[in-house]
Amino acid sequence: MEIQLKQVGDYHVHLRDGEMLKLVAPTVKESGIAVAYVMPNLVPPLTAVDQVLAYKERISAVDPDTEYLMTLYLSPEITPEVIAEAAKAGIAGVKCYPAGVTTNSDHGVSSYEPFYPTFAAMEEHDMVLNLHGEVPFSHDDVTVMNAEEKFLPLLLQLHERFPKLRIVLEHCTTAAAIQTVKKCGPTVAGSITAHHLYLTVNSWGGNSLHFCKPVAKTPADRAALIEAATSGNPQFFFGSDSAPHPVVNKTKLTGAAAGVFTQPFVLQYLAEIFEDQGKLNNLSAFVSENGASFYKVGTHPSKDKMVTLKKSPVTIPEMLGSSPNGVVPFRAGETLRWSVLL
């Protein structure tokens, strides 16, 4: 059995920089991905157009065969003028991190109103706003379990104020998030990772490999994510949030790095879920059409690339690279049912 997929997109990718960039950028192509939407949370974050363009060059130097859609990191430097400049330079979107909620988010925002002029400029220039949808952990009743749900009123508020602004609620992890995205019009979408279709709150205690932010929630939440991802609904598409961390940082006794690395095998993980749901016919919508349509991805030679998923077992390697700086992929050592033919 084989499935043909055209111009597969991963609309939430972390490629890092330096040595880690060299290790992980090629895995995007190996995944069968033609279009990668690249996050700007380097250290320091990318808050200027020339920084983003220089980063794109460094990425392309490692692997020129993928189309990279680039983003800015929302910060006070991102004025309406910068938005105009970014749009002209072909930058696709702006990522908004609440302060301190995830890897390299120390420079994130703690109040959204000061950015209204920036959002208005983005709406005008048709750029996308990518939201890490969690409230900061500064209030005592905010936990890793409810931070996303507490953020949702803000999504509704932003959508109401900027109805034409395309907004993506990144890496949805709750049934409440799915419902809220559906409640908004077609200018609002939700991206969903592969690993959140597998994990729950039971998965990540004492298990750093499965620890990510936002954390995986309840079985009911996971069921809602699976339903949305496999439904074909154009408001939901794939964004892996594949986050490489050196194994030495994943095995720390305290403060282990948050992130699940799925990049080289994303289609294999997804295919098993879609197959188990009897929804393989909607896999293409989730990984190809819905994201391309939302992001208005134009023509590009690499996007005609076809990928074949074949019902043929593949074993996930124990590590990419080697310890202490290698990266352990999700479901390392397990044998999956589908292979990717490039």
Added chain:
Amino acid sequence: MEIQLKQVGDYHVHLRDGEMLKLVAPTVKESGIAVAYVMPNLVPPLTAVDQVLAYKERISAVDPDTEYLMTLYLSPEITPEVIAEAAKAGIAGVKCYPAGVTTNSDHGVSSYEPFYPTFAAMEEHDMVLNLHGEVPFSHDDVTVMNAEEKFLPLLLQLHERFPKLRIVLEHCTTAAAIQTVKKCGPTVAGSITAHHLYLTVNSWGGNSLHFCKPVAKTPADRAALIEAATSGNPQFFFGSDSAPHPVVNKTKLTGAAAGVFTQPFVLQYLAEIFEDQGKLNNLSAFVSENGASFYKVGTHPSKDKMVTLKKSPVTIPEMLGSSPNGVVPFRAGETLRWSVLL
């Protein structure tokens, strides 16, 4: 400033066996503990009276200066006849682990009714039933976050059926557990650890040192535990559940061991909480009187032991023993406000 405490009890202690026993048993005395209630979850578990007595001898050989209250591990071998024998031998209680919920609970129970004759014998012989109060994770909607709350109807059911049976809901972690214990009569009590007064669900993701079972829950749950522990209410007393694991097992990428090791500094951790709540006057009830009263602890030379808590800083060491088999204590490297004078 000094506080005098008499015959301090820790009513939930893991001492393990072999080399680990030699490492941790002396820390009970160093903590200022006079009475230790010892868990039976060795590998294999202690399911016969002679096994328990032999274990007590091994413990006493390492440190004879503490009074050890011993327990059996509930299993089909624990018949009413075994209960009669155990009571005669001075065994204080029977610990009940649901199957598979925590360290060395593979032999735990999955149905309680078959044990009703055993519970009736325990009621008759005035032995204590110690419940690990979580439902097993065999149903899809059970998570580490709700497993304790889902267990509470069973506690009410057992209490209703065996109203004179003394029952302890071990290591309470939720506001719901506190409320349920209060709703029962004085034959039901709840033990509370030191670390659950500090930690929440935000503490243990990517932080194996703070990962334990039951997991720490929400800030509201923690507030309820602090309120109960510091209230002086005789239904609540201290049980550290101090669980030593070699650091090599705590730093595993997957399947890191569950348990927080607090034993050598339990009074220091507790004193800070009670002081911050303005409830130092109730510390003695929590660590001395309430447990001794519930367990009907009789006279013993070691229990007249006085311990002095002094307002004098102490720094928690980075490790007891050395890597890979050393144990990292809770709040390692931090300086606390109180010292213990033995």
